[in-house]
Amino acid sequence: MSKSVMAVNKAAAAISSNPSRGKEGLTYVLLGLILIFLLFPVYWILVTSLHANSELMQLPPKWFPTNITLDSYVKTIQSSVFLTFYRNTVIVASGATVLCIIVSIFAGYALSRFRFRGSNLLTLLFLSAQMFPTVTLVIGLYSQYQSLHLLNTLYVLILASTMTALPFSIMLMRTFFNSISKELEEAAEIDGATRFKTLFTIIVPLSKPGIMAIAIYTFLIAWDDFLFGLTLVSDIDKRTLSPGLSLTFLGEYSANWSGATAAAATATIPLLIAFMFLQRYMVEGLTAGGVKE
Incomplete structure (x- = not known):
């Protein structure tokens, strides 16, 4: 007991003699705890997907995989319904990203x-659009898209996801364009270039970090969308991943948790890997756009 007390006293003395090292150590400990807290849901999804569904109901729960099985992944990959959901999500996310980039460039x-x-006033209206929760807009959007006969189509999901990402994207592109000297456009105009040619040959290439940032931002919003996919689409062949998996694997009286988590991991891991390589572009775009106003 005396030895442990002496060790604690020595550690306390070391920290007090070097307070900067003690603060740095405490910072690493806090960051480690936050990292564990954030990554635990991902870990639990992977563990759940590697168990049979009958084993998931046992108490106490198994924190580490024991009887590992890949049956849920095999069934997910072979499921035509899952592949339909995946295809629709890729189409919606890609379409919303392209549309948002085009509109943001011109509007910005x-x-x-x-x-x-x-x-x-128009700039303030764009900014105020982000103040409203998305759920408050669903009723109005539903009525509007119904009058346009766009419900139960992939077009309605592309438009809805684009609408969600546009306010931030337009403001970001406006910030980038403000940072580019107007003398470049004047020089191009003297050389005979039209405004559109100047925009796409000079201004847009200089704004690539911002374009990449809004592309990643919009793609993630469209990929993770649940509310619009649940309310604006009712046909199963038009569902995207988030609402489709929820309605397919989670029922009122039973739930296939192993299948649901396997499908979630199969849908998320490719996107997670891609984001790991592209996140630096998003950070660069957001940082540059934030300091060049």
Whole structure:
């Protein structure tokens, strides 16, 4: 007992003699705890997907996989329903990303370069659009898309996801365009270049970090969408991953947790790997756009 007390006293003395090292150690401990807290759901999804569904009901739960089985993954990959959900999600996310980039470039450039009556008010309206929770917009969007006969189509999900990402994307592109000197456009105009040619040959290439940032941002929003996919689409062949997996594997009286987590891991892991390689572009875009205003 005396030896342990002496060890604690020595550690306390070391920390007190070097407070900066003690603060650094405490910072690493806190970061480690936060990392464990954030990664535990991912770990639990993987553990659950490697167990048979009957074993998941046992108490106490198994924190580490014992009887590992890949049956849930095999059934998921062979399921035509899952592949349909995956295909629809890729189409919706890709379409929303392309549409959001196109609209953001033109709208951001207009707000940056043109000064007209109501331009400041229009900018505030774009910013205020982010203040409303998405769930409060569903009723109005449902009525609008119903009148346009777009319900139960992939187009409605592309438009809804684009609408969600547009306010932030437009403001980010406006910030990038503000940071680019107008003298470049004037020099191009003297050389005979039109405004559109100047935009796509000079301005857009200089804004690649911002374009990459909004591309990743929009793609993730469309990929993770649950609310719009649940309310605006009712046909199973038009469902995306989030609502499709929820309605397929989780029923009112029973739930296939092993199949649901295997499908979630199969759908998420490729996106997670891609994001690991692309996250630096998003950080660069957000950082550059935040300091160049």
